[in-house]
Amino acid sequence: MNAPERVAALQGMGDSRLRKEDARFIQGKGHYVDDVKLPGMLHMDIVRAPLAHARIKRIDKTAALAIPGVHAVLTADDLKPLKLHWMPTLAGDVAAVLADGKVHFQMQEVAVVVADDRYIAADAVEAVEVEYEELEPVVDPHAALEPGAPVIRDDLAGRTEGAHGPREHHNHIFTWEAGDKAAADAAFASAPVTVREHILYPRVHPCPLETCGCVASFDPVRGELVTYITSQAPHVVRTVVSLLSGIPESKVRIISPDIGGGFGNKVGIYPGYVCAIVASIVLGRPVKWVEDRIENISTTAFARDYHMDGELAATPDGKILGLRVNVLADHGAFDACADPTKYPAGMFHICSGSYDIPAAWCSVKGVYTNKAPGGVAYRCSFRVTEAVYLIERMVDVLAQKLGIDKAEIRRRNFIRREQFPYTSAFGFEYDSGDYATALEKVLDAVDYPALRAEQAAKRADPASPTLMGIGLVAFTEVVGAGPSKMCDILGVGMFDSCEIRIHPTGSAIARMGTITQGQGHQTTYAQIIATELGIPSEVVQVEEGDTSTAPYGLGTYGSRSTPVAGAAIAMAARKIHAKARKIAAHLLEVGEGDLEWEIDRFKVKGDDARFKTMKDIAWSSYNAPPPGLEPGLEAVHYYDPPNFTYPFGVYLCVVDIDRATGETRIRRFLALDDCGVRINPMIIEGQIHGGLTEGFAVAMGQQMPFDAQGNLLGNTLMDYFVPTAVETPTWETDFTVTPSPHHPLGAKGVAESPHVGSIPTFTSAVVDAFAHLGVTQMTMPHNAFRVWQQLKASGAAL
């Protein structure tokens, strides 16, 4: 084979290699948690509270226990002797495992039943009698902080200090600030132009198609616990389970099998998992718990619910001088946000975005309400979606006020290519970027001036049946958490890991601390190894998710797999590469310095005939290693990234709004992404399609509405918007490549950019349709009813 053929045979980095995962999924041979069936397995179901805020007067298990096939009914009182009726959250708070005398949100877990099968368990749930005394609920986060507001958390009475500083009210969790307030205030004091906007980012739910669940199996003879679980972070689960249960971590094995989508929903540890584990320990039999869709939407982690006040200070020609942001964050009844420990508002302080803003300050205040806990990153790095939404909306608002085109105002404020690495006013060090090039590429592709001309013509025509809007966003993300000096979860640094073993015959296995949920790790990780080590990706097995075989890692969320674990692969492979060089030198009887690496082999410099392929070297490493070198060819690497990565993109959307019905048609959506070096373009494009569609869902239809009693009004797929193939637009994609200078492969991560970037783009487009009527902000979701209301309010309805 010639060199190009040898490169092609590897199917390495840059190859749109078809996915290795597909074979099992297209033949019904996936292995998800609910597919696990163990001998003697029982089924658990959960008794849930109908009220958002109530005292529990009495729980009567008698009728449930009398049903044949029911093995146990557990309440908080049963968990108390084990000290498992409350558990720590990832955010430094505690959460009730089962309601301990008081219910804090509708559908909260009150008791569990364990039975022979799921039908009997469901019967038994109905038979558990619970008597409640209703309390006044707190639903509005603003009202939560009023002096006379009902106390949500009795257990925190008298606690004036929280995990993130002083608490100023009984429903206050924390106030967290970033940036320089004095500098920002000074910028505002002297600025010729200021704008201010209240921006609500409603509560939404990630809603993966597979709900959460587990199968816990405690072996009382061996004292070992095995748990199959829908977790994006199995190693962290193992640590937490060990700490909670007292079982040594070495006797706890957590397995994340195939995961039916996560999107942040499967990062946390839920009461159902804990109860199934306890039930298995108590009963000595495997116990399965799989929630239904209503339980998933009602109680497992929500996202967003940020009430934001943004302000920009600027010059009359649109150069931004300062940014101030105040956020009220509704965290629900327990602070269970999944953020790095030191950052109770995640990476919200990326909210200066792609712009060179000299002074900036933000403050986020977290409050309790009688709603389910959560606050996870729904297909984004921690709170980055909220941050990007804020700054992109504010830049549009400023452009509108000054009468500057939204493309032009971005041009005037971009961090320029030569400014990287760029330290933002909030202290982030942006690794690389080229925003202006991306913007011009997008504007050229759609003929932006022509679109504006068309829009002007439509606006001038009173008979036009539609309003036309153009949305434009230039976002920057911060992903790949993260450097352990800044980022930890429960004290464990947010590194990730890879162990590679090359077998004697030249095939390999890589074991990882991450876990794929559809991202295609088994395909793309193998491609990295193929390029680094010169063995075909086809013979590289990738294993993840089993804590008894994989090295410790923090898991897959926040677009961290490629930035952190991908780097660990490269570093582990390079250790193997270095050893392979020694073996090759020995075999070829030359010095290491006489060798050069070429695709899949070491050759003697300038001599194509004298070489050893990686396959030859693998055999020799087990058969006749050089004197003084230990046999075998394997390495493990724990990668602690020196910095985050900063993917970016420019998105443009054209909408046509029906003036009679308020329906919005997405005429065109172009997404240009720059995720640095690209590993598998096919998979990248698939991730972008998926992220854009989830962004479309959030912007155009998703929300979790509550009534004044704290009832969630939409918790099935009838009410909660998940778009079908009919509503979903056709996506256009493009890319530029600006490598990350600190990542071993130059890669930045991609799967969350399209979600983060598209949501403000849709809003930008919808608001743009009304911009000539003086509208600067419309609250998501932009469904037909809401848009129609705006049409009426603006006098534009037909």
Added chain:
Amino acid sequence: MTKQIVAVRVNGALVEKAVEPRTLLVHFLREDCLLTGAHIGCETSHCGACTVDVDGRSVKSCTHLAVQCQGSDVKTVEGLARAGVLHAVQEGFHTQHGLQCGFCTPGMLMRAWRFLQENPTPTEDEVRMGMSGNLCRCTGYQNIVKAVLYAADKLQARQREAA
């Protein structure tokens, strides 16, 4: 609860089991027949992850009773490939990257398989409408549409060859 014998042909083989009348078809397939390809995503007929074929119709097996299938012909994703050879819809989903986490895929495949018998030469819009009872959270549907169109072309080409 009294059980009832149900006799069903599943992927061509006769299965006879005693089930409670309230047993859902999806649980019968997954728990009694050990065919775990059909998945449960919503339990309200919205997501389509549980789609199987019953007597020539796409059926959401999470809201269909096993006893309703007495004497029926049921086909699941496990019955699509023959003698190790993938069906064109399976090939389409693989080559067009029509799946990511895989959870919706068995339902998508079974719906596509039936849809292409209902409409062997669909337009893109017809595919979108024909597949609209099946939700996917990962792909954004674009490649699913491509996969179904790929399978349609493939099946048409085969038919032409046979003729």
